[in-house]
Amino acid sequence: MPVITCIDDLKRLHKRRTPKMFFDYCESGSYTEQTFRENTTDFQKLRLRQKVAVDMLGRRTDSTMIGEAVSMPVALAPVGMTGMQRADGEIKAARAAEKAGLPFTLSTMSICSIEDIAEHTSRPFWFQLYVMKDEGFVDSAIERARKAGCSALVLTLDLQILGQRHKDLKNGLSAPPRLTLPNILDMMIRPQWSLEMLATKRRTFRNIVGHAKGVGDLSSLMSWTNEQFDPQLDWTKIARIRDQWGGKLILKGILDEEDAQRAADFGADAIIVSNHGGRQLDGALSSIRMLPRIVRAVGDKTEVFLDSGIRSGQDVLKALALGAKGTMIGRAYIHGLGAMGEEGVTKALEVIRKELDITMALCGEKSVQNLGRHNLLIPRDFEGDYL
Numbered sequence: 001m002p003v004i005t006c007i008d009d010l011k012r013l014h015k016r017r018t019p020k021m022f023f024d025y026c027e028s029g030s031y032t033e034q035t036f037r038e039n040t041t042d043f044q045k046l047r048l049r050q051k052v053a054v055d056m057l058g059r060r061t062d063s064t065m066i067g068e069a070v071s072m073p074v075a076l077a078p079v080g081m082t083g084m085q086r087a088d089g090e091i092k093a094a095r096a097a098e099k100a101g102l103p104f105t106l107s108t109m110s111i112c113s114i115e116d117i118a119e120h121t122s123r124p125f126w127f128q129l130y131v132m133k134d135e136g137f138v139d140s141a142i143e144r145a146r147k148a149g150c151s152a153l154v155l156t157l158d159l160q161i162l163g164q165r166h167k168d169l170k171n172g173l174s175a176p177p178r179l180t181l182p183n184i185l186d187m188m189i190r191p192q193w194s195l196e197m198l199a200t201k202r203r204t205f206r207n208i209v210g211h212a213k214g215v216g217d218l219s220s221l222m223s224w225t226n227e228q229f230d231p232q233l234d235w236t237k238i239a240r241i242r243d244q245w246g247g248k249l250i251l252k253g254i255l256d257e258e259d260a261q262r263a264a265d266f267g268a269d270a271i272i273v274s275n276h277g278g279r280q281l282d283g284a285l286s287s288i289r290m291l292p293r294i295v296r297a298v299g300d301k302t303e304v305f306l307d308s309g310i311r312s313g314q315d316v317l318k319a320l321a322l323g324a325k326g327t328m329i330g331r332a333y334i335h336g337l338g339a340m341g342e343e344g345v346t347k348a349l350e351v352i353r354k355e356l357d358i359t360m361a362l363c364g365e366k367s368v369q370n371l372g373r374h375n376l377l378i379p380r381d382f383e384g385d386y387l
């Protein structure tokens, strides 16, 4: 087994072991990819304050997110088509999350269904909902999530229309891949991926096929999104969904102070400061740069989580120090999955946990709850001086 020291090691293996169209689907942002790049480079602008001669025994990374105990404040973000990175990918990731004591979020656009995850795990997971024009589909998805014992509904607000990702168009992304000569050759040089995929029955969007009206076969994420996602989603519709669900509600894709205030006043249990990993509005500022003003805007009214750009425990620490109560990771665990299946997701989580723990110690802190701005060196212009 190769020695894995960081998420980048897993990313290299992911690239080698997964068909190009799925690695590219993961490792891309929209349009020029400016926001995608800055999500990670802006974390590097924040620096850490080294503290010495502080007793570092008895450190703890455990915390809570929406009242649920977590072994560290990191949840697995919803990622569409995870089951194409590896056969049964969502089941594998959910199992690894459960073993690590962390929440797993299942995407609406997953390959494995809500029922598949419920059958293979025992920790209640979170279900991420995309609001479709077909209210019957939305209602039944909420009902299915309730029946599966999901402990939170994560409503994604920043993808009612799809930001273009050039690579997906060029690669002809679909699930399962079309059997063209280049695709067949690409799969043949990844025998483990191909054999595992042949052995599973889960190869298309199982939350949708058979559940949405008139959808028998669905391969293209792009055409489905463009046709079915509700472009008229607004706060009235969000309220309808909140009332129908009745449980914990997390609003995902907030990147603006006014939206954050609105979400907090609305009564969301948590908001996720996110630009969808740089996959939607190219030109938006990174999540980590937007975080401080959003934390100031909402105060204690709701829990603030952050995603987009986290690739290490140091990044988690920086987000917590800037006021996030929790974080979510997308690509960091997908790289683990594409590299080594369930074991790879476990590895990714271990890498992040160890980095968080050791960095916390070197910052002179024993608990994630004590992290704050005092642990950071923040460039004066970090938030930006924009009109």
Ligand SMILES: Cc1cc2nc3c(=O)[nH]c(=O)nc-3n(C[C@H](O)[C@H](O)[C@H](O)COP(=O)(O)O)c2cc1C
Binding pocket: 025, 026, 027, 039, 077, 078, 079, 080, 081, 107, 108, 109, 128, 156, 252, 274, 275, 276, 277, 278, 279, 307, 308, 309, 310, 328, 329, 330, 331, 332
């Ligand atoms: C390949 C991929 C697919 C994604 N699919 C979804 C999705 O189906 N639903 C959703 O709410 N967010 C989706 N996201 C966004 C993630 O939930 C999360 O916001 C993002 O990955 C965070 O950025 P990071 O990858 O830099 O950690 C996706 C992200 C990636 C990389």
